[in-house]
Amino acid sequence: GSKATEATQTVATDEAATEAQTEAVSEEAAAPSGDFNPDEEAGVSIEEIRESNGAVPVKAGTKAGVVAKAFENEYWRTLKEGYEAGAKYITDAGFEVSVDVQAPQGETDEQGQLAIVNNMINQSYDMLLLSPISDANLTPAVEVANEEGIPVLNVNDGLIAKAPYFVGPKAYQNGELAAEWISDKLSGEGQVAIVIGMPKAFAARQRTAGFEDWMGSNASGIEIVAKQNADWDRQASKELAETWMQQYPDLKAIFCNNDTMALGVVEAVEEQGADIIVVGVDGIGEAYTSIREGKLDATIDSFPYYKAQIALECGLRAMAGQDVPRVVWTPQALIDSTNVDANAEEIINWTPAEYVAE
Amino acid sequence: MGNAVEFKKINKRFPGAHVLKDVTFSVKDGEVHALLGENGAGKSTLLNILHGVYAEYEGEVLLHGNKVAFKNPNEAIVKGKISKVHQETNVVKDLTVGQNITLGYEPKKGVFVDYKELNNKVDNILTQLRCKFKSSDLAGNLTAGEMQMMAIAKALFHESKIISLDEPTTALTLKETDALFEVIRQLKKDGITILYVSHRLEEIFQICDRASILRDGQYITTLNIADTNRAELIRNMVGRDVAAVAGRTKSGIKQKEIVLKVEGLSSGRKFQDVSFELHRGEIVGFFGLVGAGRTEVMRTLFGADKKTAGRVFLKGKETHIKNTHQGLKDGIGLIPEERKTQGFINLQSNINNVALSSLERYMSGIFVDDTKRRENCEKYIQELEIHPAKADFLTSNMSGGNQQKVILAKWMSTDVDVLIFDEPTKGVDVGAKVEIYRIMEEIAESGKGVILVSSELPEVMGMSDRIMIMSEGRIAGELNREEYYEDHILNLAIGGNDNE
């Protein structure tokens, strides 16, 4: 257990590192910051908040509305479980709260997601925890919620500039963790490639930028030979990898913007019997299994199960009028064969919150 | 009197066919000029050139002495004041009659179409033509005859000085035909020149002044109708003498065995309580006015429509035909009345169209054998004198009469016991008509039952062993050969119910 914890970089609390990385953010990566880029904000971890604000005040009968991106994706289903677990903790602690988690039909149903939030406002939910499909599609509803004084928390990974709070991991750091690990394994030498998700997505951009920037400034021997989009799709990324393996016989590693794509790449690599390091992001169950089987090399888990609980906790604090920072970082960690069997709660030092009546 | 139209050395080529060869003749101002010829002689093609449908051709066309070259039919209508009533009427069924007639030239009030004005104008023309339908009726609800009138109304709307009618009467009842002739005479009085194409020679004698004859794409001659006769016209068209009357050449081919027996067949409001019997070797005619429901009865027998009551016995056994496929398997075939839309597959060659209903005949194992199919097709091309005599030719590119022969070949390739001919000689030239009568008789002789649905009284009377007369969805009467009197038949067809 302890060795695993050591090997992992639980960076959420590492303030110095945060600052350094903020400076390293390139011009390109900073582009969406017209208003707001959480990766550039001085975020705070939940431990710090608990330290300064104490136990979580709960108003009995609180109705929390959660809108996720799409249940088609395991990541969002895990997040949902996290919310429900959080609600159960609070109920077990003797407070009556309810959490409704809804999602639209697929990750392209922007209007549908907006309708869900509107409906929650119509039905007078006490707080809204939103993970928008795009950076903008929920804006009209958020404007109304702000007017009506309903606290809105933006839970990663779409960005709502108008929401007063953001809860999520640092996407940029995602890429950095992967870059550092790969560079380490390759001893700073060799060709690597990146499979990006939808080219627009904030997460995809930041993960890619973090990876490229880190390599650029820390590993001059590593050459990023290709970078292509696979739309978060397993088959597409597998096909990409197949082509690359023909084109770049010396390819040493592939970084994928999420696990689904990484698992597609793994299939291609296995099929050809090639020796290529594959790293993904998200930490879905299948990725863990694959790491255990020695296929996938690493993933960066952002622990949606706990992220949800943190978001819920921050929501309750905000409702009670506590001082919650603009950006709350949630933990993330690189998982490889060394710590794949370690307990998640140990890896991120998780302790459940304590609750008091408001 | 000057010349309304002059054709000078017109040549037209299609991929694979030289269709018009040095055609030269003229049409006088204000006459009704017939254009005659066998199927595929090039009549429609010549009219298409005149009306700008085909802009590419060799030779010259003169209107009232001036050379013209219309780029499209619309230019011909508007600039040349020359309109064509199509062989296959072109109607937008979801628009009203008025919208169809004025299409492209609607009266406007501001930015909007002025429907009041439009309907007024059109209704005026329709009254002039003594039509029963109104400008605001949906065009899709018109009968074929009414659509034809609509097309003429359209020509008048554009104040055409020359109007071409390409087989206008094929889809019309006797009554409608009479009305049409009345209109043509009226138009002639108004100084309008008319080009008239028809395969019904009696019509030519009724209304035409002169006739120009084409054969195989070549101009043969122009005759004064007053100075000629039927036989001369036919000789010029065909190149030899043909006895072009509907009549039986064989007798006593009717057999004892009843091949088809229909009892109280009904289909909703379309027709009710139709009963009759058909023997092997017998030709039974079905006569009636358009809308009498004959086609519906035949479609129902074949399985194309659903029956609501009644029983059908084939070869003594009751059948429950649910669809056309089963109809075919049980031994009924139908040659449909709408050749272009119901008869053949546009994109396919004669081989495929001829073989479609009898594919199991050409199988080797599970595959259709192309050689067998081709052989069969070529056999019928010879036997029926289909022109052009090419198995690979697209059926849709053939002339109307030859298309009909291809459809005939399709059904002759099957071995059905009952073959229904629905208006089989519609648009078919005299020679081919006789041909079709002969084939019909041969089919009957081979022991099959034949049903002939026709609106041409001479044809029904000449060919049928018995005539069933339908009126308003019911059988109004049944006559044997010795009871055939034109007046009696027409009477039954018009108000058969009163007589019963």
Added chain:
Amino acid sequence: MSNFVKSKKRELVVIVAICIMACIFTILNPIYMTGKNFLSIMQQATINGILAIGMTYAIISGGIDLSIGCTFAIVIVTVGKMTVSGLNPVLAIFLGILLGAAMGAINGLLITKMKLQPFIATLGTMSVYRGIAYVVTGGWPVLDIPDAFRTLLSKRISSLGGVNIYMFIFFAVAIVAGIVLAKTKFGNYIYAVGGNEEAAKLSGVNVDRAKIKAYAVTGVCAAIAGMIQLASLGTGEPTAGSGYELDAIAAAAIGGTRMAGGKGTILGTVFGAILLAALKIGLIVLNVDTFWQYIVTGIIIIIAAYFEFIQEKFASIVAKKEVK
């Protein structure tokens, strides 16, 4: 006159369907029948409704336009950029409409002059237009759309109980598009071209021009819908509108537009869009499992399309009776 009633029969069927659905939803959750919820439905129907109105033009003319979602996106990002750069909002709207018309016209040109099949032509431009939207923005959203522009097209009017201004735009577009289709020569030609292209051509209708114009209208509607979304979100994303074409087609089809062309009305399409919105909001209000929402939506589309058939059958029986 009887023609009028007949032509509206289709819309009545859709309205009945909407009412039945609304009743069921209300019984299951009374919240459904509140004013606010009604507003939600109308708002939800707006963007799809406007897109579907445009789609109706393309379909009636005998074609289809798969690229509208991408036209939508291009207009969003370019108008977004224009307003951000300080262009007069009214001028920006005007230019946006022009842009939509141009992109629609390109589809029309491909279809008429290059004789491409509409499905394939617009499948191609769908990809091209999406790419352009990405290239123009580098994939980044256009942020901070000025309020001057936003309030022009999207503003909750509190005095009217929170009705948003764009709902009126929706109605205005519907009325104008409906009148143009039903009352002008151009509208007439579109029906004629879609109903029987050959006949229209022989009547001297400039078929190509009618089609190009029809697609231009489709593009204009996409542009208007795009600008409304831009105004309401305050951000313009190059990814916007993907998949919207199918919703628009569904709305048009449910509203009785014949996919083969020549038949359909704007009123029907508007009700089709409202039906889809009412369904979606109903499923949300009832908190139906997302996965089941797919199933229910699909079944409703099928049933609604089936109404078309039933109603035509019914109409033909009625028509026959009248004759007798």
Added chain:
Amino acid sequence: MSNFVKSKKRELVVIVAICIMACIFTILNPIYMTGKNFLSIMQQATINGILAIGMTYAIISGGIDLSIGCTFAIVIVTVGKMTVSGLNPVLAIFLGILLGAAMGAINGLLITKMKLQPFIATLGTMSVYRGIAYVVTGGWPVLDIPDAFRTLLSKRISSLGGVNIYMFIFFAVAIVAGIVLAKTKFGNYIYAVGGNEEAAKLSGVNVDRAKIKAYAVTGVCAAIAGMIQLASLGTGEPTAGSGYELDAIAAAAIGGTRMAGGKGTILGTVFGAILLAALKIGLIVLNVDTFWQYIVTGIIIIIAAYFEFIQEKFASIVAKKEVK
């Protein structure tokens, strides 16, 4: 004989297009013209190719099937579950094909018996089928597909230079589907029904049965493609196949299938799929910016579709010359 050449003219045009494209890519990056890369192209054409073969049946019959991507997904997850639960792989494949046929037949039934427009019917089932795939799995992927199943459908054969077994399945499907379409009664009927439904009906063709069978074939192809993807990825996701229907339509259209029905060949479709795969890989090999890939792909689709027109013109000119 001349008929044979004429009927293959279309395919020749596509082949020429592929060659031109390949030359350009090779000039820009010589890696493109290696045997291994060629293999990649063929392999990546497989799934779209098989789907497009099925789509060709639906389109030739005068319809379209938008639901294939979702049939694909349902087959993936159910066959996935069956194999995981230890069912004999061959039996599972058999059941998968049956399932695909059944889902295709449902489309066919909706279209023939309920008289729905194919576009709308399959738009509806697209949503229903997708929902079913989610409900069946609860949204979770089906993991750990046994190797016994996987190697049946996806296995690199090193002795043949790394060719994957599914490429042979692709060829087999193409050959069988091609022969069935060109040589059997059923194939003849599909062309007839798509060419002129009424005429086919009045020729004694069982139109409904031909259509239902055509959609069943479409479903079977989707099932086969799905199982290949399942085998090759080792995981079955309910989200699989979304958007694949458009690629399949594009491949069929590029290959010369007429969208209105009645015309098209399997060979053409196969080359259409290969063209799309060759293009995709070419863009990857050249490391073209993703955004530009959209634009290039769209333009290529349009150009390829335009070939259809050019080629027909060319054919008619040649025919005219023959007369003279």
